[in-house]
Amino acid sequence: MTMSDHDDEQLRILLRFILHLNEVNQDLRRLVCDIEDDKTSITAVCRYYEAFNEIQMMITSGPSLNLVDYLVELDRLDDAHRYFKQIHDEDQHRRSGQLYNIGLKKLIEESDELIMFHSIPLNSDDLLELSKSTTYQPINPEEMQESSLSAFRIIFDWFKEHGYQQGLINLYATKRGNMICSSLKLLGEYLAKKSVRRASINLFTVSPCLSSSRSSLNGHRIARSPVFGSRDTSSRRNSLLVPPKPHEEENTINVDGIASSIRFSNDQEANRYKYLLDAFVILLLRDVDLLFYVFEAEFKSIILHKLIEIPLTYLYEEAKQLCKAINELTNKIYHGKFAFYSLISVIRWFYRSNPLLTQFYQESDLTLSQQQFTNTLLTLFENSLMEYLRLILNEIQNESSPISSNCQVHSLTVHVFDYMEDYLNYESIITTVHKNQNSIVPSCIYMGELYRILCRNIFEKRPESIVYDDSVIRAIFLLNNTTYIFKRIESSSLLSIMELIHPNLKSNIETYIEKSIKIYMKCCSPIITAMQQMFHYDDLHHLPNNQLKDSDRSQLKSNFLMVNTAIDTFRRQNQSYVIDDSQLRDRLRSELKTTILDMFTKYYTKFASKNFTHHPEKYIRYNPSTFNNLIEQLFED
Numbered sequence: 080m081t082m083s084d085h086d087d088e089q090l091r092i093l094l095r096f097i098l099h100l101n102e103v104n105q106d107l108r109r110l111v112c113d114i115e116d117d118k119t120s121i122t123a124v125c126r127y128y129e130a131f132n133e134i135q136m137m138i139t140s141g142p143s144l145n146l147v148d149y150l151v152e153l154d155r156l157d158d159a160h161r162y163f164k165q166i167h168d169e170d171q172h173r174r175s176g177q178l179y180n181i182g183l184k185k186l187i188e189e190s191d192e193l194i195m196f197h198s199i200p201l202n203s204d205d206l207l208e209l210s211k212s213t214t215y216q217p218i219n220p221e222e223m224q225e226s227s228l229s230a231f232r233i234i235f236d237w238f239k240e241h242g243y244q245q246g247l248i249n250l251y252a253t254k255r256g257n258m259i260c261s262s263l264k265l266l267g268e269y270l271a272k273k274s275v276r277r278a279s280i281n282l283f284t285v286s287p288c289l290s291s292s293r294s295s296l297n298g299h300r301i302a303r304s305p306v307f308g309s310r311d312t313s314s315r316r317n318s319l320l321v322p323p324k325p326h327e328e329e330n331t332i333n334v335d336g337i338a339s340s341i342r343f344s345n346d347q348e349a350n351r352y353k354y355l356l357d358a359f360v361i362l363l364l365r366d367v368d369l370l371f372y373v374f375e376a377e378f379k380s381i382i383l384h385k386l387i388e389i390p391l392t393y394l395y396e397e398a399k400q401l402c403k404a405i406n407e408l409t410n411k412i413y414h415g416k417f418a419f420y421s422l423i424s425v426i427r428w429f430y431r432s433n434p435l436l437t438q439f440y441q442e443s444d445l446t447l448s449q450q451q452f453t454n455t456l457l458t459l460f461e462n463s464l465m466e467y468l469r470l471i472l473n474e475i476q477n478e479s480s481p482i483s484s485n486c487q488v489h490s491l492t493v494h495v496f497d498y499m500e501d502y503l504n505y506e507s508i509i510t511t512v513h514k515n516q517n518s519i520v521p522s523c524i525y526m527g528e529l530y531r532i533l534c535r536n537i538f539e540k541r542p543e544s545i546v547y548d549d550s551v552i553r554a555i556f557l558l559n560n561t562t563y564i565f566k567r568i569e570s571s572s573l574l575s576i577m578e579l580i581h582p583n584l585k586s587n588i589e590t591y592i593e594k595s596i597k598i599y600m601k602c603c604s605p606i607i608t609a610m611q612q613m614f615h616y617d618d619l620h621h622l623p624n625n626q627l628k629d630s631d632r633s634q635l636k637s638n639f640l641m642v643n644t645a646i647d648t649f650r651r652q653n654q655s656y657v658i659d660d661s662q663l664r665d666r667l668r669s670e671l672k673t674t675i676l677d678m679f680t681k682y683y684t685k686f687a688s689k690n691f692t693h694h695p696e697k698y699i700r701y702n703p704s705t706f707n708n709l710i711e712q713l714f715e716d
Contacts, residue, residue, distance in 0.1 A: 134152040134156060134178075135178060137149065138153065138156065138178055138179075138181055138182040139185070140185075141185040141188065142185060142189050143189060146189075146233055149186075150233070150234075150237050153179070153183075153186075157179055157241075159171075160172065160176055163175055186237075186238070187246065187247070189230075189234065190234050190247055190250060190251075191250060191254070193228065193231040193234075194250065194254045195254060198255055198257070198258035199258070200258055200262040201262045201265075203265050203266045203268075203269035203270075204269075206262055206266050206361070206362075207269070210354060210357040210358055210361060228369070228372055232373050235373065235374065244378070248381060248382055248385070249385065251382060252385035253389070255366055255369075255386050256385070256386045256389030256390060257389055259359070259362045259363070259386070259389070260392075260393045263355050263359060263362075263390055263393055263394070264393065266355060267351060267397070270347075270351040271351065346417040346421045348401055349420075349421030349422070349425055350421075352397060352398065352401055352425060355397065356425075356428055356432075359390055360432070360436075362390075363387060364439075366383070367379075367383065367443060379443065380444035383443055387452070391452060391455075395455060395456060395459070398456050398459050399459065401421075401425075402422075402459055402460060402463035405421065406463060410474075411470060411474055412491065412494045412498060413494055416497070416498065416501075419471075419498070419501065422463055422467060423508055423509075426457065426460050426464060426508060427505075427508055429456070429460070432453075436452065437453075440452075457515075461512045461516060464509070465512065468525070472528060472529065475491065475529065475532045475533055475536060476536065478491050478536055481540060481542055481543040482553065484542070484543075485655050485656060485657040485716075486555040486559060486656050487657045488559045488560055488563045489556075489560060491533065491536065492533065492537060492560050495529060496564070496571075496573070498529075499526060499529055499530075499573060502525070502526070503573065503576070506522050510522070523576050523579045526576050526577065526580065527580035527581075530577065530580070537557070538557065540553075540556070542556075550598055551599055551602045551652070553598075554598040554599040554601075555599055555656045555658070557591070558592060558595045558596065558658070558663060558667075559657075559658060559660070559663075561595065562660045562663045563659065563660065565592070568584070596666075596667065596670060599667070600671075602649060602652060603671065603674050605648060605649070606642060606649055607674070607675060608645075609638060609642045609645050610678055612641070613634070613638040613642075613682065613686060616634055616638070617685070617686075624690075625690055627689060627690065631691065632692070635686060635692075635698075636691060636692060636698055639686070639698040642679075642682070642701075643700050643701065646700075646709075650709055653713050653714070654713065656714055657715070657716045658714035664714045664715075668714070671710050672707070672710055676703065676706055676707055676710060679701075679703060680703040683701075683702055687702070
């Protein structure tokens with residue numbers, strides 16, 4: 080063996096030794112690591128077993144003192160619970176599970192308290208002021224973050240991380256929904272006790288002190304509530320909105336003295352409901368603001384959808400009661416006319432608010448809720464208005480009050496034309512209602528039906544008791560009503576509508592007035608007949624002025640008594656009649672003078688001077704002057 084071979088062998092031996100040492104060293108290191116792992120595992124296992132006793136008191140006490148530590152310990156308990164399940168330690172698994180459920184319950188209770196702290200129903204005076212106010216003064220966003228709502232957000236995030244968020248979502252939505260509903264109910268009761276009138280309010284405006292993060296809407300700045308302010312976040316919608324409040328500018332009336340068999344006795348009920356609508360929108364906007372502080376954007380629409388169901392149910396029931404009361408109201412064309420204004424007023428609230436509400440719901444991903452709020456409630460009032468329009472026609476058709484003793488314009492005529500003019504004032508709204516109901520009825524058609532039914536009713540009316548000629552009474556009555564109708568149409572916006580329906584309306588009315596005057600003049604017939612008998616007797620017997628025969632004197636006495644009786648009857652019959660229109664009144668007087676006064680003057684001049692009695696005051700009771708005065712005094716109230 081050479082020296083070189085010997086050296087190589089020594090190197091190989093050394094190398095094998097080094098490799099062996101490395102293997103031994105690695106084995107020693109693995110043993111050390113295994114010891115450390117076992118030590119760690121033993122420590123962890125010990126902590127699992129120690130966790131129950133260490134945190135039991137904290138978990139059962141609740142998270143009010145230190146929320147973050149509470150959640151950390153609850154996670155620790157959850158880890159132990161999972162470990163005991165893995166190693167099948169049933170006793171420890173059951174104990175840890177029970178304590179963990181207690182912790183979840185305590186978290187829910189804490190959440191409930193935090194929600195309830197911000198879910199106290201608003202005082203009615205405060206809510207009323209918010210409804211009347213045109214500007215919101217939001218609080219500082221930093222103050223909001225430091226409030227107890229930040230604790231709720233931490234709890235919710237923890238629940239979300241562990242997959243339990245649905246329970247908190249339902250809890251929050253229910254509590255806040257109940258708060259809104261309770262606030263509305265309290266406001267409704269408050270308004271029922273106090274006759275609070277609503278003012279015309281436009282869009283809310285934002286306080287000048289607010290940042291420019293809120294964009295304008297239709298030229299107006301939209302402000303927030305004085306409790307929940309804005310949140311500077313990219314997910315924030317560009318604008319928050321409040322619907323306009325078009326309320327008392329319309330023709331609303333108060334009829335507090337009029338009795339009604341239903342609670343709906345004046346327009347205050349509709350006024351109250353519009354306040355509830357205002358308050359609902361305001362409360363809803365407050366909650367939308369609150370959602371941005373508490374929940375992530377992905378949960379906003381889910382919560383808001385659930386949240387509004389409770390107050391919507393209340394508003395729907397209130398709307399049903401209101402519409403039912405309106406439709407069951409008697410004498411709609413008389414004392415119940417305010418019901419028409421009320422329906423129009425509420426419907427107009429929805430129409431004017433709809434663009435803003437639509438934008439709000441779209442930005443909140445609440446198209447279904449939009450349909451619930453605007454479509455369900457609006458459809459209820461639109462159906463009620465359609466029913467009201469139909470019931471008005473039935474009521475006019477079946478109105479059965481008789482001709483009054485003075486034959487004046489019937490109140491039905493006056494109220495129907497008031498209603499017709501009011502109908503035209505709100506024609507655009509009513510037309511929209513017809514379109515929404517798929518029932519396109521032009522105003523002229525409905526007006527024509529109103530006019531036709533009214534005329535039929537008026538022309539068929541009879542006096543309650545008939546003392547004199549029925550035709551004369553009806554002639555005066557129809558003269559009053561047709562003249563009133565003619566002048567009411569002629570002096571209003573009804574003329575163009577009515578001429579579309581009845582092109583010859585004016586000439587027809589004038590013809591009927593002439594016909595009625597001729598019928599009325601029949602009341603002069605007894606006087607004319609009596610005087611004509613005397614003229615006829617004189618034509619046969621040529622009565623002298625002085626030397627009268629006994630038969631002539633007897634005839635004159637009898638005839639003067641007959642004329643007196645006829646004039647007395649004429650006076651009694653006509654003294655109760657009232658002609659409302661001064662021109663018609665003057666014309667009838669003129670017709671009477673032409674028909675009977677001129678003839679009576681001739682009669683008096685020819686026969687009163689004849690010496691036929693020693694007691695002229697007994698037979699000659701009227702002269703042309705007194706008869707003229709009698710006619711001049713007719714038809715006055």
